[in-house]
Amino acid sequence: MPLNKVKQMQQQAWQNPQGFWADAATQIEWMQPVEQVLDDRDAPLYRWFPGASLNTCYNAVDRHVQAGHGQQVAIQYVSPVTGTEEAISYEQLQQRVATLAGAMANLGVGKGDRVVIYMPMIPETAYAMLACARLGAVHSVVFGGFAPPELASRIDDAKPKLVLSASCGIEPSGVIPYKPLLDKALDLCEHRVEYAVVFQRPQCPADLERQGDRDWQQLVEQAEPAPCVEVAASDPLYILYTSGTTGRPKGVVRDNGGHAVALAWSMKQIYNIDAGDVFWAASDVGWVVGHSYIVYGPLLARATTLLYEGKPVGTPDAGAFWRVIEQYRVKTFFTAPTAIRAIKRVDATASLLQGVDIGSLQALFLAGERCDPDTLTWASEMLRVPVVDHWWQTETGWPICANPLGMAPLPIKPGSPALAVPGYQVEVLDEQGQPVAAGQSGAVTIKLPLPPGTLMTLWNNDDRYRDGYLGRYPGYYLTGDAGYMDEEGYLYVMGRVDDIINVAGHRLSTGRFEEVLAQHRAVAEAAVIGVKDTLKGQLPLGLVVLKQGMDTDLERIKTELVALVRAEVGAVAAFKLVAVVEKLPKTRSGKILRGTMRKLANGETVVPPATIEDPDSLNVIGQALAQMGLTTAHQPVLDLS
Structure with missing residues (x-):
């Protein structure tokens, strides 16, 4: 029975995390092999795979080329806002990433340096992330088009040696020049950035007039490919600032080793993606979904990832998603409930789906906010595939609760993201920190240690991490969400703790x-x-x-x-x-x-x-x-x- 199988795996992961994650770690190629799985000496600041080393870019790109899969499409770029498409093979990806890494190394970027990436949804953004990983540098992606004060605050917090940007982004409303926003942000910064490297897009080339400005294309033409740098499993891969932060930015820190293990494991066990499958996360690389499931997860699994520069409606219409699924034979599609609601609002009968062959599609995953049952039911009836609501956070980096389609598909209960994924021990607690009965609401927490791939800490702020996430319930991570569990262990997340009202x-x-x-x-x-x-x-x-x-x-x-x-x-x-x-x-x-x-x-x-x-x-x-x-x-x- 699927429910029993998932619960059995939950127990294995809780009772023997060392054995469970040691087995999962075999999917990754290590430079220094895993000998110890979990280091709890500095609890509650846990470290996964101490003493082991690897390179995330090597695992996501180079090893697939070396294994003879260089001609497989790695990134399928689709840009309805520019009318362009490009299929990028693993071999092409390796060459472009290695050469960009060489160009960055020529500017002095090395292991441990930070690089801020301020770019739109174009392949070069993925190249930039992977090039940082290749050099052992720590990237921090900030939405292209973000307001200058917000970009400046993140630059001041991360203190990068380099900013990688593009000349513009393209929205349905028109072209948005990025260089003036970047220049203003750099003027606001206390931290002095040495170089701003700008990828010139033909829709709006930028003037490179500031000291330190460099043309991306020219630098790459002059560079030699850089090799993959060995980093410790516990070395940071990236910093991602949580949305809506005020005051001092809150930078979630992701490690290299645990991140690679967790994402590779999740691609099959949760999303049922095998090597060669086409996976599409319709998100933005500025969000955690884009980090985990546009760039790193699919490439670690040797899938084809679809990179989409457009919207669910308006580029050009509410049938765009369905036509992309048909054209590129997408197996698993991942988007936000709000995207489905936007489509439903414009095309309530899904008339634009008529005559479109989405037979390749095996599942739709929804996350980003709570999915109301009506939206889930509508999508299920229109697409005729399992619609899986799953729940996670920027901080966790991969799903906390999900219906694990590659492990044992569970009955779907609208309104619930199903069971805790093995590795997460989710408990609902009352205000005194005691577990509540089934059906009773409380604070949704995760018993420590968190599994691999979750946040190590906050950038340069262990105290804020302890106080903000671990202080309320000792021994538990506070998700900030409220909800309840039913008798079978299905979680129902009803909103943020502050979305409970008292009438x-x-x-x-x-x-x-x-x-x-x-x-x-x-x-x-x-x-x-x-x-x-x-x-x-x-x-x-x-x-x-x-x-x-x-x-x-x-x-x-x-x-x-x-x-x-x-x-x-x-x-x-x-x-x-x-x-x-x-x-x-x-x-x-x-x-x-x-x-x-x-x-x-x-x-x-x-x-x-x-x-x-x-x-x-x-x-x-x-x-x-x-x-x-x-x-x-x-x-x-x-x-x-």
């Missing part, structure tokens, strides 16, 4: 409200936040986006939504506030900015996060709140009782 003493999950609102036939997306109330403490406010093309009576829909929540959640929810809006504010990875909206509704000063996709979306919410007689920023909170 007249009743603790209610905003995720549950959103689940109910999404059931309505006219609703494409929903977000629920708690607004202050002098009588009840907080009241739930529902913000809904309607499907396009429907003849709708807004007042009737609002009335139906209130009645629906009353029927499903109960009168105790006191749900009366609903606003219909054109769009919800989101990060570029698709996370809805509930915390920012909550501040807006409660009269607090709001600074739009640097990761916001569309800053105007906050104005839309502010106008809706004002029309309801609620607050906008800097105005007093009204008495809603």
